[in-house]
Amino acid sequence: MTGPAPVVRLHGVGRRFSTHQALVDVDLEIAAGERVAVLGASGAGKSTLLALLNGSLSPTEGSVEVFGEQLDRLPADRLRHLQRRIGTVGQRLDLVEQVRVLHNVNAGRLGHWGVWRALGSLVWPREVEEVRRALDRVGMGWALHERTERLSGGERQRVAIARLLVQAPALVLADEPVSSLDPARAVEILELLRAPAERATLVVSLHQPALARAHCTRAVGLREGRVVFDLAVEELDEHSLAELYALA
Secondary structure, rough: OOOOOOOEEEEEEEEOOOOOEEEEEEEEEEEOOOOOOOOOOOOOOOHHHHHHOOOOEEEOOOEEOOEEHHHHOOOOHHHHHHOOEEEEEEOOOOOOOOOEHHHHHHHOHHHOOOOOHHHHHHOOOOHHHHHHHHHHHHHHHHHHOOOHHHHHHHHHHHHHHHHHHOOOOOOEEEOOOOOOHHHHHHHHHHHHHHHOOOOOEEEEOOOOOOHHHOOEEEEEEEEEOOEEEEEEOOOHHHHHHHHHOOOO
16 A cells, blocks of 8 residues: 655756756655755755745756646646745745835735735735734744844744744745854754644755754755765764765
């Protein structure tokens, strides 16, 4: 008897930008509920991999399936529908600086709201109490009506995670969310990222193996666009890391 289909399935995936090959022949499957750390040096292909998973990029070779659908074969309306189930925290966070925090958190619902409802919410905000509860969960309840541009970098990250909470995605993608943070703040942010993914799947790109061991169940190593290991985090050892970062 076969189990459920994986949330993510990549087969023979490559991605080229002009003359640069960012990913090469990647095979990868991720099951529902897994917490996967993608490790590798800068330029290894981590951001490209996550962009393929949320449908913002298409592969040059191979196939990318998410929730059983091959993303680059979907018409635009079906792709947008599927993307409602995918929550992404990018390195730039994708917040609108000039509006209040309330509106940035409500952006997590835009895939479910029509255009007029979304525009109307800018004047008459909707679901305010639910937004407040999401901000409370990330320690930012006080910022509901603050302008986003007044917040610190760490506070903006929390707003982006609150946006995930109201979206309630089945797949959470986080692209180097702690690369510029001190160790204590990095742990805090990763714990918050797990909140919307308690029953969901989490894929997070990291530079720090210790954080992968502490917060994830599986580690995938990328080097020059190729998968060099795919391990349970308990098996992540110095030999694997030496191969990944060419230390030996």
